[in-house]
Amino acid sequence: MTFPENTKTFAGRPVVELELGEPLPPVEGPVAWRFAYWDEDYPSRPEYGPYEPYHEALDELLDGIDTEAVHALVLGSWGYAAFADAPVAKLCEVAHRLPNLEALFLGDIEAEECEISWIRQRDITPLLEAYPKLRVLRVRGAENLELRPTRHERLRELVFESGGLPAGVVRGVLGSDFPALEHLEFWLGVANYGGDATVRDLEPLLNNNPFPALRRLGLCNSEIAERIAAALAGAPVVGRLTELDLSMGVLDDAGAEALLAGQPLTHLRRLDLRHNFLSPEFAARIVAELPGVDVDVADQQEETQWGRYTAVSE
Structure with missing residues (x-):
């Protein structure tokens, strides 16, 4: 089994793609907004770390939309995910701009973009601390994935998709x-x-x-x-x-x-x-x-x- 395409629904909502430089497209009813960014001209680096163009693109995106209207967010590629860490720190940095976020999918990446067991994650504990309204958290990939014991009052659904989940x-x-x-x-x-x-x-x-x-x-x-x-x-x-x-x-x-x-x-x-x-x-x-x-x-x-x-x- 692989993931031949990106998810079409998340948290009971249809997924709608967000584009840089464009306002939120008109929709009827609740949706999950999806954002992915991969600059083909940005050189792949052997060292692991944040993918800087993605961080800049996310800032640009948030500047151009009504972030208070984002209740569900699906994040696709943040660069080549085998060489770039999941943008956990960046998501925590912008948490004040997404005050109503209730559902987050971190790693909606299809097989042609990166095999599931190559996707580099991080310690996701800070996400639960930064988003107190979060009800749904789905994470794909488990390379370097961590979660420390924590408390969250509202979390109702927690899913880890992986080819090998660390104990x-x-x-x-x-x-x-x-x-x-x-x-x-x-x-x-x-x-x-x-x-x-x-x-x-x-x-x-x-x-x-x-x-x-x-x-x-x-x-x-x-x-x-x-x-x-x-x-x-x-x-x-x-x-x-x-x-x-x-x-x-x-x-x-x-x-x-x-x-x-x-x-x-x-x-x-x-x-x-x-x-x-x-x-x-x-x-x-x-x-x-x-x-x-x-x-x-x-x-x-x-x-x-x-x-x-x-x-x-x-």
Whole structure:
């Protein structure tokens, strides 16, 4: 799986592109504004750091629009994202100009622009501190990604898309105080791309659930899907969920059997098992055993000479 095009919707809103030197285009209803900038003439540098033309372009853009009207923002390329750090510091610097920002997607970058596991992020803790009204935060890419334990009163949805999510980020999230968090999604990925989180790292979530409002949980794209399924079978957090997403991983019949043999799942509204390694017979059995649940078993894979693989890695 790759990202062949940029996102069309974000935070329940259609995405509309922002252009330098142009006012906000007329729209009907709420939208998510998208901005990307990459100066082809600016030389690529081997050293990592902020991409200066992007910072200048963002300032120019904000000078030309009504920033108080921006409630949802999607940020695409900030230069070649394998060579340029995510503009976290710049976003914090301009936070006073975006007082109503409620939803932020940092890294809406398609595969032709930069592979997901090459996207250079940063410590994103300052974003949560700079934007107290933020309700939705989605981050793509995990190179150098960090999150320190913090508190945010309003955050309701937190998603990390990666081919390999560092365990430190998982621990940072689970050590945070997010009293309003309803939707948490980790694309855990593979060890070869930095995905070193273990079931032990997830235990504070599975057994204690630090987020009282949590109802939708995704532990996706994981090469340890078997162990996660076994841990979920008896995890107290499952009883509080309405949606459980284990898609894009390497779950096989044995792992799914362990999940089904545990606590009841009939209270769920949705169970997402897309892109795993279930046999047709077992996929049909899961659907039959959970008649009141929307069970998605589409796009099952077959193990090849290369073994099993997650949907997203590089």
